[in-house]
Amino acid sequence: MASFVLKSMVGGHLKSLTGGLAGGGEGGGDKGGGDAAAGGGGMTREEFEEYRKQLLEEKMERDAHFTQKKAVRATVRTHFREKYRLPKSEQDAAKVQLAGGAVELPPDLAKMVRSAQQQQQEEKEKSLLNSLPNPGVDSLREKAQETLHGVRQAAEQKCSVM
Numbered sequence: 001m002a003s004f005v006l007k008s009m010v011g012g013h014l015k016s017l018t019g020g021l022a023g024g025g026e027g028g029g030d031k032g033g034g035d036a037a038a039g040g041g042g043m044t045r046e047e048f049e050e051y052r053k054q055l056l057e058e059k060m061e062r063d064a065h066f067t068q069k070k071a072v073r074a075t076v077r078t079h080f081r082e083k084y085r086l087p088k089s090e091q092d093a094a095k096v097q098l099a100g101g102a103v104e105l106p107p108d109l110a111k112m113v114r115s116a117q118q119q120q121q122e123e124k125e126k127s128l129l130n131s132l133p134n135p136g137v138d139s140l141r142e143k144a145q146e147t148l149h150g151v152r153q154a155a156e157q158k159c160s161v162m
Contacts, residue, residue: 071099072106079113083120 074092081088096103
């Protein structure tokens, strides 16, 4: 009870001394309208409008930067989904399109993505099927039959039961 009485007696005087900054209970800054905020802060109306424009531009820059970061992350996720053959995400595609479609990866991520693509290319080149010349199925069948016939003849010569 005593704190309430003390607060009611001294609170108004304290608020007038600090200009309402310490309490923060009256309006909360910009809500009072342009004239009240401009007059209370010592700004003219033109300065206040310029300040608001500057704040709006900074917010737009931050939003664009944030959208770009989201698109970069989505691009990396898309790359890993392709690499590990996981299902595609429509959200990632939407984030990339929202950023304008052309996403520039940071140099470290770009190296990582390129090296993974190069690794896949090397694996394709080193695979057994790609290293063989591409003969037709008929020629493979003929070679297999010749080899089988040669093995049979060798077995017949060595074994008298056959």
